[in-house]
Amino acid sequence: MINRQNSEQLFNKAKNLFPGGVNSPVRAFKSVDGVPLFIKKGDGCRIWDEDDNEFIDFCCSWGPLILGHNNPKVRTKIEETLQNGTSFGAPTKLENELGDLILSNNRFIDKIRFVSSGTEAVMSGIRLARGFTGRDKIIKFDGCYHGHADSLLVKAGSGLATFGTSSSAGVPESFSKETIVLPLNDEAAVNEAISKYKDEIACIIIEPIPANNGLLIQTKEYLQFLRKVCTENGILLFFDEVISGFRVAFSGAAELYDIQPDIISYGKIIGGGLPVGAYGASNEIMNHISPMGNVYQAGTLSGNPVAMAAGIAQLSECLKNDFYTDQEARTQAFVGKINAHAAVKGYTFEMFSIGSIFWLAFSDSEAIRSAAEIRAESMEDFKKLYAILLDKGIYLGPSGYEVGFVSAAHTVEVLDQVAADFCDALDTLFQG
Numbered sequence: 001m002i003n004r005q006n007s008e009q010l011f012n013k014a015k016n017l018f019p020g021g022v023n024s025p026v027r028a029f030k031s032v033d034g035v036p037l038f039i040k041k042g043d044g045c046r047i048w049d050e051d052d053n054e055f056i057d058f059c060c061s062w063g064p065l066i067l068g069h070n071n072p073k074v075r076t077k078i079e080e081t082l083q084n085g086t087s088f089g090a091p092t093k094l095e096n097e098l099g100d101l102i103l104s105n106n107r108f109i110d111k112i113r114f115v116s117s118g119t120e121a122v123m124s125g126i127r128l129a130r131g132f133t134g135r136d137k138i139i140k141f142d143g144c145y146h147g148h149a150d151s152l153l154v155k156a157g158s159g160l161a162t163f164g165t166s167s168s169a170g171v172p173e174s175f176s177k178e179t180i181v182l183p184l185n186d187e188a189a190v191n192e193a194i195s196k197y198k199d200e201i202a203c204i205i206i207e208p209i210p211a212n213n214g215l216l217i218q219t220k221e222y223l224q225f226l227r228k229v230c231t232e233n234g235i236l237l238f239f240d241e242v243i244s245g246f247r248v249a250f251s252g253a254a255e256l257y258d259i260q261p262d263i264i265s266y267g268k269i270i271g272g273g274l275p276v277g278a279y280g281a282s283n284e285i286m287n288h289i290s291p292m293g294n295v296y297q298a299g300t301l302s303g304n305p306v307a308m309a310a311g312i313a314q315l316s317e318c319l320k321n322d323f324y325t326d327q328e329a330r331t332q333a334f335v336g337k338i339n340a341h342a343a344v345k346g347y348t349f350e351m352f353s354i355g356s357i358f359w360l361a362f363s364d365s366e367a368i369r370s371a372a373e374i375r376a377e378s379m380e381d382f383k384k385l386y387a388i389l390l391d392k393g394i395y396l397g398p399s400g401y402e403v404g405f406v407s408a409a410h411t412v413e414v415l416d417q418v419a420a421d422f423c424d425a426l427d428t429l430f431q432g
Contacts, residue, residue, distance in 0.1 A: 002391055006050040007038045031379065031399040032386045042069030044409040047395060055395035056418055058358075058404035062397065063243055064268035066327075066356070067317055068409025074272045077313035081306050089300050094308035098270075101315055102278075106251045109264055109280030113289060114303040118242035118267030119147025121277035122205070124297045125263045126151065128281070129203035129236045131295035132288050137197055139204040139235075141184045143371030145212035146205060146240050154179040184216055185369040187225055194233055203236040203263065204229075208253035209244040211403045214374050215352045215359035217367065220257045227259050236285075242267035242277070246315065247405075248355030249324055256355070269318075272310030275301075317408070327356040330415055331406045334358075337419040338426070347430050356406040360385070360396075374401070381429065388425040394418055 015021035022028045022036065029036040037049040045068050047057045057069070067074065081094070099112055115121050126149070130136060138151065146152040153168045154176045180197065182189040184206075194201065208223055210216040230237040239261035245252035246269040254261055262285060267277040280286065290296045317323065335351045335358050342349040352359050352368065361368060362378035382400030389396065396404050406415070 001387075002053050003051045004035055004037065004049075008035045010038045010050060011035045026397065026399055026402065029398045031401075032383050034387070036398070037395075044068045044070070045407060045411075045414055053393070055390070055393050056410075056414060057395045058406070058410075059395060059397045059402075060405040060407050061273060062268070062402075063247060063357075063405050064271060065273055066247060066269055066405070066407055067272075067314055068407040071272075071314070071317075071409075073317065074310050074313040077309045078272075078274075078306055081309035084305070086306055087301060087304055092303065092305045092308065094305045094312065095303040098308045098311045098315070101312060101319075102270075103280075105319060106255075106280075108251055108254045108260055110283040111286035112278050112280035113286070113297065114270075114308075115277045115279070115297075115299050116275050116301050116304070116307075117147070117277045118240075118265065119149055119277070120299065121242065121265040121267055121279045122146045122152065122240055123149035125238060125265050125279040125281075126203070126205065127297065128279070128285065128289060128295050129238060129263060131293070132285050133202040133234070133236060135200050135202040137178050137180060137200045138202055139180045139182060139190070139193055141182055141206055141210070143184050143213045143216050144205075144207045144210050144240070146207070147242075150175045151179050152205075154181055183370055183372065184210065185218060185222055187222070190226065190229060194229060194235070198233050201233070201235050203238045205238040205240055207240045207243065208257065208259070208261075209248060209354055209357070211243045211357055211359075213371050213401050214361065214368060215354065215357060215403050216369050216371065217352065217354055218369060220259075223253075223257055223259050227261075230262070236262035238263045238265070240265050243357070243403075244355075245269065246318060247357060248328075250315075250318055269314065270311045271307045272314035274304070274307040274310045276304075276307045276311060323408070324355065327406060327408065330410065330412060331356045331358060333412070334406065334410075334415040334419050337416070338422050341423040342426060345427070345430065347426055349426060349430075357403050358406070359403045360400065385425060385429050388428050389422065392421045392425060394421060394425075 011021050020028050027036055040048050040050050047055050150171045153171050180193050227237055241252040241264055245266040249255040263281045265279045270276040288295045331353055335353045338351055348364050350361050350363050362381045379400045
């Protein structure tokens, strides 16, 4: 067992300062054993905690560190920008630079609005969809997470096309009445909901690559179906690409599947490790946003110059030739080695992946496309495996429902060694 003495002391103090001792729930390690690790520093693909334990990091700050920790080009750009100040609440040249860099390489949106988080981006995009269409209801899917805005913290009801119920205290049930929650990968459910509420639905929102409740990879045909029914019924198709945007391709899943959404939200990677989100759409839709239109949205720190600078440095690297093909190739090779070992040994285990995202599943299914297909009891297996991996110096997000990420800093040599250690961990788990 790794030494967590300093982390434990810090966590005990934190519990007197923050609810549950953390500033975001999953960090509390409730799904795995032990106290959360307090991270001291990161460099490349590695992190160190306050007890000086070293880990190969596959959490990557939950995805945005696609270049790895403390990337020299990102750090230098941040340091240069800091010399001129940290925040102005006024336009800066850096906003133009990052906006132009994104839009010049993304054929799916004409205009973009920077905000400070993925939740804020989705919340604002939902308001825009309602303002543009003049409709109030939205369709979302069980197994997709879109941040903690009130109308999106809604879980599935009991029927195919029923209104959801609040999944958090403090969310008025009246908000839930405007949100229809459907199972993923179920065309009949979508058709039924539209037939009932056709003229009331502003948008269908989906993670085109659902990666917040396992990695529930949808077929291209299903996403094309959503595009078709939205077009036929005057409903906006909203791709929440807070995780997949700039991760599976520069223009995200929209580019990967060649499907044109009406609104797209982004986050995480845009800021190079600093808090950034964004949403974008066509000129026609975006012109409804204040100050041009009557859909109000504002933010003092939106387009923060330091965050813009970090984003410029990071996304410039992502635009280099073969960046995404190399990311995917290294990830597939890594996942393939582990899956091959599990198959030979007959373990009920599979790693699913797309681009440089992967997920651990205790399943022998060829694909898991809906939240209902995830066995709740498999989380006990994950808890045991997590502890074994942690002792081997491999750090993942502390929940079996979370995905992992490969960064440009994860070299072939590192991934080969981790794959070998991972296979040993599976042997320990399954063979005792």
